[in-house]
Amino acid sequence: MANTKTISIRVVSSGNNQGPFDILTIQDVMLRAGVTKEELVEGISLEIDEDATSVKIKSTGSCEFEIIFPLEDITNEEWVDTSYVENGTGCIWSHLTNQSRYNYYYGHIEPYIIEYPFSYKYQDEILQNVKDYTKAYRYYTSETEQFDANRRVEVNNEWFNKAVLFNGQQSTGVLELVRKPENNLSAYGNYPIFNDDSKTILYTKSDNFYQYNTFWALQINSSIPLFNTPCTSKSLDKVVNQENMNYGPSTYRKSPLRAKDLKVRHILDNRSTVHLVSQFITTPAQISYK
Numbered sequence: 001m002a003n004t005k006t007i008s009i010r011v012v013s014s015g016n017n018q019g020p021f022d023i024l025t026i027q028d029v030m031l032r033a034g035v036t037k038e039e040l041v042e043g044i045s046l047e048i049d050e051d052a053t054s055v056k057i058k059s060t061g062s063c064e065f066e067i068i069f070p071l072e073d074i075t076n077e078e079w080v081d082t083s084y085v086e087n088g089t090g091c092i093w094s095h096l097t098n099q100s101r102y103n104y105y106y107g108h109i110e111p112y113i114i115e116y117p118f119s120y121k122y123q124d125e126i127l128q129n130v131k132d133y134t135k136a137y138r139y140y141t142s143e144t145e146q147f148d149a150n151r152r153v154e155v156n157n158e159w160f161n162k163a164v165l166f167n168g169q170q171s172t173g174v175l176e177l178v179r180k181p182e183n184n185l186s187a188y189g190n191y192p193i194f195n196d197d198s199k200t201i202l203y204t205k206s207d208n209f210y211q212y213n214t215f216w217a218l219q220i221n222s223s224i225p226l227f228n229t230p231c232t233s234k235s236l237d238k239v240v241n242q243e244n245m246n247y248g249p250s251t252y253r254k255s256p257l258r259a260k261d262l263k264v265r266h267i268l269d270n271r272s273t274v275h276l277v278s279q280f281i282t283t284p285a286q287i288s289y290k
Contacts, residue, residue: 005047007045008044010082013087015086019036020036020061021036021037025056032046053071054071056068100140100273109271113268115265116263118264125260125285125286126287126288130163130282133281136155136275137276158276161176161177162174162175162198162266165264166226171226172199173245174199175198175201176200177200177202194247197247220245224241226244264281
């Protein structure tokens, strides 16, 4: 059995979006996986081969990198007196290196979100459907590995995968968008699908318009916020308050979206191989007389 020694590892400086970390030997033998930044700030101890002179620390979160650290002797006083400092160091990222990928950063798919506001006139109006004119492109790799607009095709089976429609007191919750099955009546009859945290509905594309209309207000209580502020990313301004949504089937009480204003939020967060060019959107509505 090889002789081992105990080493202590402590982070003294890092960016605010780094971690979790894997600790490995130079030969990529895993010593400990999924170490949080908070654990490294406090300090951890590991057993390692006695002849080892360095270790590899790899950040596996949204900011991926790896650094090799040499092992050095320090005194107990130096260990105790060393304090942690958080800095603004970020990752160096080269953009547009792959012309077939979009909304893809630091090795992860990030949501592409576009929100349209609408204001009606004097009377309240009831939303009937949503018609969106968006061009969806797929790009083929160029032989020169440079961006080439001629290496793209416009497709009909790619679009946003989620939508949220809301006004000041009503919300549809998360609508999962699926393209309508062609020539398959039995599959068409399976929709809408009521999930625990969303409702899956169909959309169609006709005359270059993407369109859907299977929605109604799903909030449980209009006196409770319809959205929460996420803590995972400062780029997201809000997420649906799922505790205030009822996604179960509603046979009789299907309240339409009725107000003097409306917001349509479209989201693409399940793939990065389609380039969506948003043009304009229409929301046909009818005056609600009371």
